[in-house]
Amino acid sequence: MEKSVALKLAQRCLPFFERKGVGRLTDIESVRPKSLLGLWTGAGRVDAVEVTGKGGSASFVVKTIGTLDG
DSSP states (O other), rough: OOHHHHHHHHHHHHHHHHHHOOOOEOOOOOOOEEEEEEEGGGTEEEEEEEEETTTEEEEEEEEEEEETTO
């Protein structure tokens, strides 16, 4: 997963972190995507995204079905 995509996902998830008890992030300082698994010969993938910011850190897992191009 590209870092820019991971950042967009983290920004969308930011309000949910505290509600779910994952962390109290207020501003994202960095994101680090990490590929965990490729699926169906390139038609999908599972990535972990580690988010660091003011108030702590959190991580979440993203499953993508289809290519990121379209």
